[in-house]
Amino acid sequence: MNVVRIQDVLLHYRLSGPAGAPALALVNSLGTDARIWDGLIAELADDYRILSYDKRGHGLSDAPAGDYSLDDHVNDLAGLLDHVGFERPALCGVSVGGLIGQGFALRAPQRLAALVLSNTAPKVGDAAMWNDRAHTVLNSGLAAIADPIMERWFSPQFRSTRPDQLALWRNLFLRADPKGYAATCATLRDADLTAQAGAIAVPTLVIAGAEDGATPPDLVRAGAARIPGARFEILPGTGHIPSIEQPKKLAALMRQFLKEAFHG
Numbered sequence: 001m002n003v004v005r006i007q008d009v010l011l012h013y014r015l016s017g018p019a020g021a022p023a024l025a026l027v028n029s030l031g032t033d034a035r036i037w038d039g040l041i042a043e044l045a046d047d048y049r050i051l052s053y054d055k056r057g058h059g060l061s062d063a064p065a066g067d068y069s070l071d072d073h074v075n076d077l078a079g080l081l082d083h084v085g086f087e088r089p090a091l092c093g094v095s096v097g098g099l100i101g102q103g104f105a106l107r108a109p110q111r112l113a114a115l116v117l118s119n120t121a122p123k124v125g126d127a128a129m130w131n132d133r134a135h136t137v138l139n140s141g142l143a144a145i146a147d148p149i150m151e152r153w154f155s156p157q158f159r160s161t162r163p164d165q166l167a168l169w170r171n172l173f174l175r176a177d178p179k180g181y182a183a184t185c186a187t188l189r190d191a192d193l194t195a196q197a198g199a200i201a202v203p204t205l206v207i208a209g210a211e212d213g214a215t216p217p218d219l220v221r222a223g224a225a226r227i228p229g230a231r232f233e234i235l236p237g238t239g240h241i242p243s244i245e246q247p248k249k250l251a252a253l254m255r256q257f258l259k260e261a262f263h264g
């Protein structure tokens, strides 16, 4: 098991694909861990050296006390990229992972070959929603919100045709750490990159899920429009986490984009 201590937080990470291949780093969403990327990694690992990790408060990584700022997450990512020797990777983040990606791109554009923003925006939700969600989870546990969250994560087709898969992802969600989850709700409450998104100077692909209940296509499209030169794509029949629902289609979009970013 790979582990590194960054900012006094133990982070669990995984590396896949051939050493020396173009590098790709993946940042997970709220209430998930690095396993959401398994289907995508299976598609891309012949051609890319891929880093995935459990961001702080999630998976096997530490869940330190207190609210997490976007800077905390960006600093973790920067330290992890240094640790694994990724000098200029492509970065793909989903949802709050995409906010972390935008924060990293604003801080260190020279460190990125390309940015893929999956199901995210410069601002996601509002303060009342994130405060309410954190309060519920801390007082009543993740089970109290599991059903509506599965509806936000997954398309109706996925929920009706893949009940066993749905049950496993629900289990993963239920086993998350409520403290780490609530601390990341604070990240989402406080992070607003709307005014800065126009300064992102990295080739960017923005992807929406046509049936995303958390970051609907119009929100994602509006965010993409703020990023100079960003490409925008909608994946049909897909909810909030395309790497789970449609890893092959997501990989196809990314493969084309990353080829141009790395090889011109």
Ligand SMILES: O=C(O)CC1=CCC(=O)O1
Pocket (backbone or CB within 6 Å): 028, 029, 030, 031, 094, 095, 096, 097, 124, 149, 152, 188, 214, 240
């Ligand atoms: O849990 C949700 O509503 C989906 C989500 C919002 C931000 C994130 O990372 O996941």
